[in-house]
Each structure stands twice: as C-alpha cells, then as structure tokens.
Amino acid sequence: MANLAFAWKSQGRHEDALALMQDCVEARERVLGPEHPYTLSSLTAVLKWSS
Template identity: 50%
Template sequence: MANLASTYSNQGRWKEAEGLEVRVIETRKRVLGKEHPDTLTSMNNLTFTLKSESRHEEAVSLMKTCFELRKRIIGPHHPDTESSHKALNE
C-alpha cells in the first residue's frame, strides 16, 4: 500500500495517495506501534501529500509531530530526523 501511495503521489493523484497513506499509518500504528520508525516514515510521507494539496497547516502540524518523535526515537542526527527538520524549516 505504501508503494502504491508513493506512485499515486508521484503521479499527482493526491487524494488517492492520501487515502492510502492514512491507511498505511493506521495499519503500522496497530502492528508496529505509533513510534516505530516505519510508522514515522509513513507520517512523513503524508505530510508531503498534504502540502501538495495546499493543506499547509495540517502538513506543518503533522511534520512537527513526526520530527519530535524521530528526534526522540532515532536521534537528532539520524538522516531521517534531519530530513524532517529540513522539511519543517522549508
């Protein structure tokens, strides 16, 4: 599902991508836990879809959460954490 969501996103099919990304996050939270790095990656992906849909406030709010969790879980210098920080600043 995550790969298909990514494909939809790359094609500009934002609503379809968003729907799948939300399902992926929900599934990963249930199976892996809400703080698992894979769950956080899915959260990160959804922020870019929201941004593409011009839903900037939602995207920033979700990215803040993602960044803070990544900083705590995988560390402030991990490439994924740094990527989230960069996206948040942009």
C-alpha cells in the first residue's frame, strides 16, 4: 500500500498518493501500533507531502 503511494507520488499523482498514504497510516496504526517504524515512516511521508 505504501509502495503504491510512493509510486503514485513519483508519477505526479500527488493527491492520490497522499490519500492512499493517509489510509496506510490508519491501517498501520491499527495493525502495528502507533510507534512501529513502518507506521512512523508512513506518517512522516504524509506530513512531508502535506506541507
């Protein structure tokens, strides 16, 4: 899921990538927990892409 968001971002599909990565963060928080490195990595991408 995160890999697809990164691919979309590199293709210029910024809004789609951001929305997918936000979904990824929510899923990873539920499954892995809020402090897991994968969750934090996805959250970092969302924060960078939102600014």
